[in-house]
Amino acid sequence: MKLKLKPHVITRLAGALAMAGIAAGVAPVQAADLQPLPEPKFNQEQADLGRYLFFDKRVSGDVGISCSTCHNPQKGWGDGLALSKGYPASEYFRNSPTLLNSAFKKRFLWDGRLDGSDMGTLVRDMITEAHTMNMDARLMHERVKQVPEYVEMWKKFRKDDPNGMRIFNVIGEFVKSVVSKNAPIDKFLKGDQGALSDEQKQGYALFKGKANCVSCHNGPLGSDGNLHRTGVPENPAITAEPLRHITMLRHYATNGMPNYMNAHTDVGSYAITKDAKDKGKFATPSLRDLKYTAPYMHNGMLGTLDEVVGFYNKGGGAGGELKPLNLTDVEKRALVSFLGSLSGDPVVVEEPKLPAYQVRVFGKN
Amino acid sequence: MKKRMAAGIATAGFCLLMPVAQAYEAGGVTGGGKVAGKVTFRGAVPAPREIAITKDNEVCGAGNRKVVEVDVKGGGLRNAVVYVAKIDKGKAWGAIEKPVIDQKGCVFTPDALIVKKVGNLIVRNSDPVLHNMHTYEMIGSVRRTIFNAAQPDKGDVPHEINAKRSNFVKIECDAHDFMHAWAFAADNPYAVATAADGSFTLDNLPVGTYEIKAWHPVLGEKSTSVTVSAGGTASASFGF
Amino acid sequence: MTFKRKATAAAIAVLAAGMVGSAQMGIAAGNAPAFPPLGPLPPVKVPADNPMTPEKVALGKLLFWDSRLGGDASTPCVACHTPGMGWGENGEISRGYPGTSHWRNSQTILNSAYYNKLFWEGNVTSLEAQAPSAAEGNVAGNGDRSMMEMRLRFIPEYVERFKKVFGTEWPRMTHAYMAIAAFERTIVSDAKQVPFDRYMKGDKSALSDSAKRGMAVFNGKGGCIQCHNGPLASDQKFHALGVPENELFKTEPLLQITHRWEGYQKGISEEKYRHFDQDVGYYFSTKNPKDIGKWRTPSLRELKYTAPYMHDGVFYTLEEVVDFYNQGGGSTGPNKSPLIKPLGLNDAEKKDLVAFLESLSMDKPLLMDAPKLPPYQPMKAARK
Numbered sequence: 001m002k003l004k005l006k007p008h009v010i011t012r013l014a015g016a017l018a019m020a021g022i023a024a025g026v027a028p029v030q031a032a033d034l035q036p037l038p039e040p041k042f043n044q045e046q047a048d049l050g051r052y053l054f055f056d057k058r059v060s061g062d063v064g065i066s067c068s069t070c071h072n073p074q075k076g077w078g079d080g081l082a083l084s085k086g087y088p089a090s091e092y093f094r095n096s097p098t099l100l101n102s103a104f105k106k107r108f109l110w111d112g113r114l115d116g117s118d119m120g121t122l123v124r125d126m127i128t129e130a131h132t133m134n135m136d137a138r139l140m141h142e143r144v145k146q147v148p149e150y151v152e153m154w155k156k157f158r159k160d161d162p163n164g165m166r167i168f169n170v171i172g173e174f175v176k177s178v179v180s181k182n183a184p185i186d187k188f189l190k191g192d193q194g195a196l197s198d199e200q201k202q203g204y205a206l207f208k209g210k211a212n213c214v215s216c217h218n219g220p221l222g223s224d225g226n227l228h229r230t231g232v233p234e235n236p237a238i239t240a241e242p243l244r245h246i247t248m249l250r251h252y253a254t255n256g257m258p259n260y261m262n263a264h265t266d267v268g269s270y271a272i273t274k275d276a277k278d279k280g281k282f283a284t285p286s287l288r289d290l291k292y293t294a295p296y297m298h299n300g301m302l303g304t305l306d307e308v309v310g311f312y313n314k315g316g317g318a319g320g321e322l323k324p325l326n327l328t329d330v331e332k333r334a335l336v337s338f339l340g341s342l343s344g345d346p347v348v349v350e351e352p353k354l355p356a357y358q359v360r361v362f363g364k365n
Numbered sequence: 366m367k368k369r370m371a372a373g374i375a376t377a378g379f380c381l382l383m384p385v386a387q388a389y390e391a392g393g394v395t396g397g398g399k400v401a402g403k404v405t406f407r408g409a410v411p412a413p414r415e416i417a418i419t420k421d422n423e424v425c426g427a428g429n430r431k432v433v434e435v436d437v438k439g440g441g442l443r444n445a446v447v448y449v450a451k452i453d454k455g456k457a458w459g460a461i462e463k464p465v466i467d468q469k470g471c472v473f474t475p476d477a478l479i480v481k482k483v484g485n486l487i488v489r490n491s492d493p494v495l496h497n498m499h500t501y502e503m504i505g506s507v508r509r510t511i512f513n514a515a516q517p518d519k520g521d522v523p524h525e526i527n528a529k530r531s532n533f534v535k536i537e538c539d540a541h542d543f544m545h546a547w548a549f550a551a552d553n554p555y556a557v558a559t560a561a562d563g564s565f566t567l568d569n570l571p572v573g574t575y576e577i578k579a580w581h582p583v584l585g586e587k588s589t590s591v592t593v594s595a596g597g598t599a600s601a602s603f604g605f
Numbered sequence: 606m607t608f609k610r611k612a613t614a615a616a617i618a619v620l621a622a623g624m625v626g627s628a629q630m631g632i633a634a635g636n637a638p639a640f641p642p643l644g645p646l647p648p649v650k651v652p653a654d655n656p657m658t659p660e661k662v663a664l665g666k667l668l669f670w671d672s673r674l675g676g677d678a679s680t681p682c683v684a685c686h687t688p689g690m691g692w693g694e695n696g697e698i699s700r701g702y703p704g705t706s707h708w709r710n711s712q713t714i715l716n717s718a719y720y721n722k723l724f725w726e727g728n729v730t731s732l733e734a735q736a737p738s739a740a741e742g743n744v745a746g747n748g749d750r751s752m753m754e755m756r757l758r759f760i761p762e763y764v765e766r767f768k769k770v771f772g773t774e775w776p777r778m779t780h781a782y783m784a785i786a787a788f789e790r791t792i793v794s795d796a797k798q799v800p801f802d803r804y805m806k807g808d809k810s811a812l813s814d815s816a817k818r819g820m821a822v823f824n825g826k827g828g829c830i831q832c833h834n835g836p837l838a839s840d841q842k843f844h845a846l847g848v849p850e851n852e853l854f855k856t857e858p859l860l861q862i863t864h865r866w867e868g869y870q871k872g873i874s875e876e877k878y879r880h881f882d883q884d885v886g887y888y889f890s891t892k893n894p895k896d897i898g899k900w901r902t903p904s905l906r907e908l909k910y911t912a913p914y915m916h917d918g919v920f921y922t923l924e925e926v927v928d929f930y931n932q933g934g935g936s937t938g939p940n941k942s943p944l945i946k947p948l949g950l951n952d953a954e955k956k957d958l959v960a961f962l963e964s965l966s967m968d969k970p971l972l973m974d975a976p977k978l979p980p981y982q983p984m985k986a987a988r989k
Contacts, residue, residue: 064677064704089677138866139705142869419671419673540679
């Protein structure tokens with residue numbers, strides 16, 4: 001799978017124009033910039049059932065975890081850990097990203113290997129993968145059928161019984177509905193000058209100017225949907241903890257990466273493309289809702305936004321694409337303050353009371 | 366309810382299969398007495414089974430779990446169950462009616478408990494990991510599933526114990542093969558697990574003569590006869 | 606499968622008794638088929654591509670006990686094939702992976718090396734093929750092959766052992782299954798410990814009088830020898846007996862889930878399997894309606910340790926089993942074998958038959974302690 005890098009045009013003029021308070025929805029033509037969050041589009045009836053399944057541990061092989069275990073609404077829809085836990089008896093080797101606003105992503109997963117337009121396939125990957133939920137899809141389908149309330153909810157949008165791939169799509173519809181609201185940046189982009197403080201406005205100017213974050217962090221999510229190498233340092237826990245290292249090498253092996261037994265670093269999208277220039281490249285994450293999603297980066301190595309800005313200021317890590325920014329302390333603080341404006345209200349979804357299996361008529365099953 | 370072959374069941378040789386009639390009447394006891402004593406063990410104590418802990422190490426610990434099946438200190442046998450084989454009327458069930466078993470640090474606590482033959486059991490998960498308690502009624506060499514309950518969340522879940530043909534219940538965790546415990550499914554409330562030194566007391570027993578048994582999940586069963594007098598303490602001892 | 610026909614006087618006598626008995630079963634004496642007689646087991650046949658060595662067997666034993674071969678490290682082979690439970694599981698229906706139930710009785714590993722058809726449906730033809738079905742089956746081990754393989758590679762002791770036994774730089778799952786099969790080939794009855802085998806080898810006092818009478822019933826009036834023949838006491842063919850369904854399928858959601866799932870896995874149309882009110886057995890393999898309710902004949906060795914009996918564990922004791930056959934089997938499903946008829950055994954004959962069946966088991970169960978399992982270690986960099 002070959003990845004095309006879009007050329008991006010960076011101008012300081014764009015920044016100045018934005019500061020002039022151009023009317024809502026009209027982005028500067030030549031320059032990349034942040035954009036307001038669109039309205040979510042999803043099927044409500046499917047999302048209703050999807051919400052139950054999202055919290056239902058019976059969707060995992062041994063009933064040990066649910067989607068909400070690693071994408072916990074109380075923890076910014078991630079899990080607050082540097083490296084996520086995996087399925088019982090496995091551990092993961094990457095950070096659990098937030099599900100907030102994933103409806104608008106161009107790519108899914110840190111190595112960007114799944115297309116953002118196909119939420120159902122992402123859900124299937126998470127549920128059937130050995131190190132995430134280790135569930136056989138057909139067994140999951142039969143479990144869902146054993147819950148009469150689920151069958152009833154299904155009939156609100158389809159005539160048949162809950163089945164196969166469609167169950168993944170249904171959970172996907174719920175995920176699409178998890179969207180944040182009221183981020184100050186959106187109000188600002190739509191014309192409300194008072195939505196950002198002076199310090200935040202200063203930070204925005206840096207974001208588009210001296211710091212040039214906007215070259216990758218643009219669009220409605222603050223992500224270009226592309227793969228970049230910033231040289232984030234390796235997380236030593238991966239090679240120190242066999243369970244994590246096992247998961248990583250197995251991921252490489254099953255993606256056909258050559259020489260996987262000798263891999264001791266997270267090679268990012270190289271494992272997928274096998275193109276040497278993709279070593280260490282990861283998908284640009286969204287900059288929304290960072291208030292809730294520490295620690296940061298694909299391996300959680302940067303714990304605070306101060307650390308993140310510090311990292312970029314020194315030009316990222318070895319082998320990366322970045323250059324030092326030479327920001328002053330005042331400028332760094334302004335940038336951190338601005339990043340805060342991209343966080344909306346906390347999105348709280350309560351776990352519903354999950355219905356039990358019921359006995360069916362054996363012979364008319 | 367299993368469909369069973371009617372033909373030939375009701376002969377003497379198949380008493381194992383006959384449901385034991387339960388008709389214990391709980392109430393008050395006045396002028397009762399006690400039975401007290403010790404269960405001892407002689408000889409070489411079998412070494413504990415060692416089972417590797419291969420998952421959830423941050424909760425369950427590392428290395429091997431020592432599953433002690435024969436627990437002996439100074440000759441006293443712990444966790445044998447001493448019980449009255451048959452009694453129709455006597456004291457109230459008390460705490461036996463509300464048993465709770467906890468899964469904590471991937472250990473069943475208590476590791477031996479008394480439950481009613483037909484009654485409730487509260488299963489508690491105090492750990493942040495999935496446990497899956499699986500209880501079996503031990504009928505001869507066969508183990509019949511009583512319940513098999515995946516319990517991923519912390520908290521209490523009630524379950525029914527329904528030991529139809531036997532007094533012996535094995536408790537395992539399907540998610541952790543190193544977790545083991547036993548329950549005694551009692552026909553009457555005169556059943557108690559021995560303490561660490563092997564001692565036991567059955568109290569509030571109406572005056573009379575009774576067959577008292579001591580059962581151990583691995584070592585088997587022994588029996589003796591005692592006569593209880595008002596206000597007195599009859600002594601009974603069992604040696605394995 | 607080849608049988609060594611031992612032309613001992615006893616065997617001939619037994620066969621003759623069988624022929625006489627067959628007349629009572631309505632088979633013309635002149636045309637009575639000669640069934641391979643029961644006898645001691647020959648040495649285990651070892652496939653040419655998986656020779657036995659002590660090192661391979663030792664490795665297989667470790668893997669047999671190792672729960673890391675499985676999805677969530679909860680369900681090693683030994684969980685459902687426990688030495689202290691007759692190398693089976695002593696439950697009616699086997700437990701499954703956590704959150705699931707299996708749907709059939711767990712069979713013993715003892716003498717499984719002699720079968721060329723494994724599982725109750727006989728759908729797998731080698732121990733090497735059975736192991737992955739169990740380790741990777743979603744209601745059994747639920748292991749992912751590539752994940753299990755990578756786990757082995759982070760256990761230095763396994764890396765060493767696999768290299769020694771199989772010559773590979775890194776462990777491979779196919780070899781793991783071969784090692785497990787090799788270990789299983791050592792789990793066989795010890796003829797010196799089996800009263801019937803001692804009797805056949807010349808110790809006339811090895812069988813009680815009751816068991817001797819029972820043997821005559823087995824070969825004669827009982828007609829058991831028609832299917833339970835040869836040293837394994839199984840013809841490895843498929844017969845329907847009308848064994849009643851286990852009522853648990855009517856009351857346990859987990860069993861109903863597994864029943865439907867298995868129907869799909871085995872390639873039956875949904876329309877069909879959702880209307881099954883029984884476990885259709887051999888039909889799953891052949892899709893031929895005349896195979897509904899048929900099961901591969903199991904061995905009668907080691908029955909003392911492998912209760913309960915039948916594919917769904919509905920009989921707890923051998924007495925119940927004998928009663929079942931005595932009344933002419935059951936009425937579940939079509940295709941009941943014409944060989945199953947009421948036997949007309951009296952109480953004494955039934956008791957004797959049970960005594961004989963028990964004589965096919967070792968005096969003491971074959972027990973085995975858990976081996977010490979090697980730990981994970983972090984992988985050092987630059988391993989060349």
